[in-house]
Amino acid sequence: MTTSNPLLADWTTPFELPPFGALEPEHFREAFDATMAQARTEIDAIADAQSEPSFDNTIRALEMAGEGLSRTARTFYNLTGAHTNPELQAIEREMAPKLARHSSQTFQNARLAARIATLWDARDTLGLGREEARVLERYATMFRRAGAWLDDTAKARMAEISQRLATLGTSFAQNVLKDEAEYQLVLETDEDIAGLPDFLLSAAAEAARERGLEGKYVITLLRSSIEPFLQFSTNRTRREEAFKAWTARGENGGDTDNRALIAETVALRDERARLLGYDNFAAFKLDDSMAGTPGAVRDLLMRVWGPAVARANEEAARLEALAHASGDNGDLEPWDWRFYAERLRKAEYDLDDAELKPYLQLDRMIEAAFHTATRLFGVTFEEKTGLPVYHPDVRVFEVKDAQGRHVGLFLGDYFARASKRSGAWMSAFRSQHRLKGDVPPIIVNVMNFSRAKPGEASLLTFDDARTLFHEFGHALHGLLSNVTYPVISGTSVARDFVELPSQLYEHWLSEPEILSRFAVHYKTGEPMPQALLDKLKAAENFNQGFATVEYTACALIDQDIHTLADPAALDVTAFEKDRLASLGMPKAIVMRHRLPHFAHAFAGDGYSAGYYSYMWSEVMDADAFAAFRETGNVFDPETAEKLLTHIYSAGGLPDPAETYRAFRGRDPKIDALLESRGLAA
Structure with a gap:
């Protein structure tokens, strides 16, 4: 490999940090091509080895293969998330299907899969340590879920689907970023900025200065900008304008509209799951999780949904009454909720964000x-x-x-x-x-x-x-x-x-x-x-009905769209509207992430059919913190040591349910979650 490209040379920077100052966008294209080729050579050598498969010559060797590709990819994708530009975005679109194809070539390599199958079948006779046994299990699972043991026709289709999904996920994320970057709510008059506290005016003035609008104020679609605006602005017309722009990301028509991408993504995910023998994509995704099945997830979410909706409806009635008392006699709208909730919190607890901040x-x-x-x-x-x-x-x-x-x-x-x-x-x-x-x-x-x-x-x-x-x-x-x-x-x-x-x-x-x-x-x-x-x-549980509904609606819709019996003719807007209506979604609350900008679900597979995981983990985190409280010391050294050993330092070595029990001494209780959110009966 040439060393004129910093990504292909040894890094002599302090702590071996990436040499950011020397990196140019064109370096990544060359580095990806070179390191993918090197990784393919290394992986093929493992697959084609004449020796009998062992943990060291197969699994350990795979763990060490492709180091250069991993280094390049980590640097690149951290940049495309945190500090991108049109050149990097073009490379990202180009590389998405190439990297997916490289992955398929690895996980569908028949010779390599055969070596792993041999090791998996003989796992109880290999004398593996606990960590090695877990790593072998992860490789066997990854190969199975990638279609390694399907017939050639199915494997080819799986590879095609993976490449197309990589392209769709990249386009989805870039479309949302473009919608967010191009929007700005410019405030100029006293009426525009009425009610805004000093901290928000300061941040909005800085946002305007960065955009060449010195002397004005700009509200962006970032949560840290728009949410305070919706809380404090007394200009209802401007609140409505900002809120509608915020919730319409990815749904504005034109090149950045994500609805067709979502429909194709859902259909392809469903097809991939069925090729692997699952009823739907959620069943496939959850088979490698703590929850295990879509039914278990829905049971958890619905146990929370009912009390949350009841509480949110109570909150809505109180907010609407406050609005009417203030002279706003119409229905409570989504762009009103945060404004009147802030006023109600001030009235009931003498507390607001302007005082806290x-x-x-x-x-x-x-x-x-x-x-x-x-x-x-x-x-x-x-x-x-x-x-x-x-x-x-x-x-x-x-x-x-x-x-x-x-x-x-x-x-x-x-x-x-x-x-x-x-x-x-x-x-x-x-x-x-x-x-x-x-x-x-x-x-x-x-x-x-x-x-x-x-x-x-x-x-x-x-x-x-x-x-x-x-x-x-x-x-x-x-x-x-x-x-x-x-x-x-x-x-x-x-x-x-x-x-x-x-x-x-x-x-x-x-x-x-x-x-x-x-x-x-x-x-x-x-x-x-x-x-x-x-x-x-x-006031810690104030407005908790709203917060729980806003989140749980997303988790339920994420499950519903990934368990469709026939996703072929999906109308994304109609689906979202109909499902929320069937759930009894309060009319003045909008999903925290509407489908057209639901990056957790559609900007890659990370949290697809998995947005519920925040609540699944919340059952554990509420119960786990109670372990500290029970000692009378939230920094109890013995409990902290158990937390370090079983949770923070253990990585993916232990089974999650087992390691939680090792920390807590028992399974978590959902009651702790309901109590922490103030939703317990």
Whole structure:
């Protein structure tokens, strides 16, 4: 391989970070082609080996194959999510089917599949350790689910479907990003900005400045911008305009309309599942999960749906009454809900986000997340400057254990920009493993918080702060991983288990010990008053019917669309409308993610038929935090050690249900979830 391309050379950067400053878009196309060819040579050599298959010459060898391709792909896809451009997007569209074809060529290689089948059939006689046995099981499962043992005609069709789905998922994500990047609600008059608090005006002024609209204000379709606008704007016409734009992403007609892509995706997923012998795509997807079946998922969701709808209808009646008392005599509309909910919370609890936000500085909330990890797991975080990063906003921290040994790197990318897709996520530039000595992880959290004006503190809502803790929980799951094999490293666990470490971590944000220390006023430095802490605690389940319905509707629709008996003639808009009506969706609530921009479900397979997993994990996280509370110390060292051993460091080694029982001593109870949401009878 040529070394003129930085992606194909040895990385001599500190901590072997990608050499971001030397990378150009054209480097990726060459690197993908070269590393795919190298990976194919390595994998074919494993498949064609004349020796009898063993764990080392087949499974371990596969784990070590394609290292260059993995390094290129991780760097590329982290960039296309967090800091993309038209050149990278063009390469992304080009590479999607090529990478899918490469994957099919691996998992449908008859000679390789035969070696793995031989090992799987003889697994009880191989003398494998616990970790090796789990890795063999994962490979046997991956090959089976990729169609390795289908006939040639079915395998060829499976490969075609995989390539087309890769293209559809890429187009879906790029369409949503384009809709979000191109929209801006420009505010100019006093009437336009009526009711908006200073923190939102500051962020909107900075968004306008970035777009060359100095002296004006801009609201974008990012949640951290539009949700506060809907909460505080007294201009109902502008609220309606913004809300309709927000919920219409991916459904505006033209080149970025995602409805035809969704219909084709659903049909192809269904066909793929049936080729493998499943009744539908959800049955296929859930067969490799904790839940196991669509029926188990629906049972959980419907146990929550009924109480949530009842509570939401009560909330709607109270909000409508407040609106009428304020002179708005029409029906409560979706663009009214957040506005009147904010007013009702102020009236009932003397609490609003404008009062909270001055105490929630981004930098202090980062410190709070770090401090919590130090208390629980003994790890520390030291910021490093001068290291290569892909954008000037990115901050880098070295993570060390209690003995001062290097654990890994943590990258934080916190501010919204047009080159970044919406939402918040954790990813890895490198996963922990021990195949070639101790390889430490490089983990990144990406957010979309609003940036304050230069010289001012960037402030968060409480939901923003919770998101920061959530994603940092994922980051710790990657950073604290302690396994040998990449295939089970870090967050490589069952989809409905992966949210447990992140959602569990959120609980510490609300603890008085954390808030009293880190929630300090950005101007005075004074800690959040006890009276405000008390009000925050008292109001924690306020509007919970709305929040639960908004989420659970998405999870149910995700299941419904992936269990259709005949998805061939799917009308996406009509399907969404009809299914929500049959569920009794309150008319003033819209799904948190409508289908045309439901990236979890359609920008790839990650959470497809799997959006329920947040609630499945919530059953565990509510119950798991209770384990700390029962000790009388939310930082109890013995419980924290069990949490580290069985959850955060174990990766995908143990069976999820077994490892939860090892931590808790029993299965989780759904009652804890209903109680935590204030929905228990």
